[in-house]
């Protein structure tokens with residue numbers, strides 16, 4: 001595990017942060033953490049897909065001088081409105097711009113929270129430049145886990161998970177020898193339809209799927225929470241991040257989203273990590289690691305009743321979890337195929353093209369059609385990703 005590597009930042013100065021994906025839900029929570037810890041953290045670079053107005057506001061608020069806009073038209077608009085940014089701002093565009101920011105000489109740590117596969121190249125570039133990497137984008141490890149882990153190890157860079165469950169596992173594993181770990185259990189809220197009878201699931205609308213009980217997140221991940229594809233992707237990530245076998249990673253339903261993981265050791269003892277369901281907790285942990293400081297949101301309050309419930313996951317009702325486990329066991333590029341097919345299917349569901357229950361059917365079909373192999377390069381994984389997207393898209397008509 002590369003997490004054992006020591007930080008390269010002297011305690012005497014602030015840790016300098018680049019935030020890729022500054023305008024989304026993770027980005028907003030990260031800005032709250034940064035605003036609360038200006039004595040310890042300095043924002044030096046930001047990027048987003050298209051919302052340059054919001055980037056300009058953030059740049060003014062935090063005095064950021066390096067700004068990236070991924071989308072070409074939005075980048076052109078940002079350049080035409082350069083006066084909205086602080087004087088002397090360097091604006092960069094496209095994937096090359098994001099990759100340049102990830103390698104910014106002035107940065108110590110890069111937080112990658114951009115949606116989809118866009119973050120992959122910048123994440124690898126950050127590690128190659130010896131930066132610590134805080135990872136919020138699931139696709140990076142799901143697609144290119146072995147390459148990312150190898151690069152972090154080679155450069156002695158820290159890889160800090162920002163997703164609440166993996167950040168929780170990271171905290172529970174710290175200081176414990178790897179050989180003593182028997183099982184990693186990730187908790188799942190169960191999403192919007194946890195308590196719905198199976199027959200009602202056939203008539204779920206995109207609006208229903210977007211009502212998550214505990215977390216406020218973007219539309220894709222909220223649908224993934226309802227199908228448990230999100231938990232499936234997280235199991236795949238956990239296997240890669242913590243260097244365990246597929247059968248050592250499992251999930252349990254925990255409706256309250258207070259316990260984020262349980263790590264079981266060979267003697268049967270379990271450690272859990274608890275905090276309220278706000279992303280500011282894992283984000284702050286990742287950015288300040290190994291330091292601790294007062295949190296942005298209130299901690300758990302034991303003067304009020306706090307019930308914690310755990311239930312097994314019914315994989316018959318949540319086929320995306322079963323498919324994720326099969327994907328982990330298969331290895332190779334199967335996780336990339338699972339991820340790509342799921343993205344296509346979820347987008348089609350949100351557009352009203354396929355029903356909710358067709359999402360796992362599209363993914364299962366795609367997994368059976370695209371050939372699995374051991375990838376030799378990131379480019380090879382991306383080629384499979386593209387093939388899986390085509391295969392899934394071709395299946396949408398039949399899945400209606």
Ligand code: MG
Nearest residue numbers: 163164165234
């Ligand atoms: Mg999560």
